[in-house]
Amino acid sequence: AVVSTQSTGERTVSVAKSLKVAKEEVAYAKSMFNKKHLASVSEKLCPDQLRLHEELCKRGSSTWLTSLPLAEHGFNLNKSEFWDALALRYDLALRDFPTHCACGKSNSI
DSSP states (O other), X not given: OOOOOSOXXXXXXXXXXXXXXXXXXXXXXXXXXXXXXHHHHHHTSOHHHHHHHHHHHSTTTTGGGTSOOOGGGTOOOOHHHHHHHHHHHTTOOOTTOOSBOTTSOBOOO
């Protein structure tokens, strides 16, 4: 028979440490996979798309989506303004945006 010289408490600590190390290894592997995948996708983007992607990935870049709609601070958007803000943010065409100004010049953003 195998006789254990470790107490139950020591084995629990040992298992907990092993579990922590395993979790850290999985997290590291996942992080490395994501970095490699991001690099391979970034190589395929044109310069404008790459710049847009980098801006959108910055910390805090989406906080405007979760801010409270406080009118006194100008944070309240109606449905049309919200969709316009999304289109501008993601470099999409604006809906119902006139192609020409009343003066005859072409509209651009």
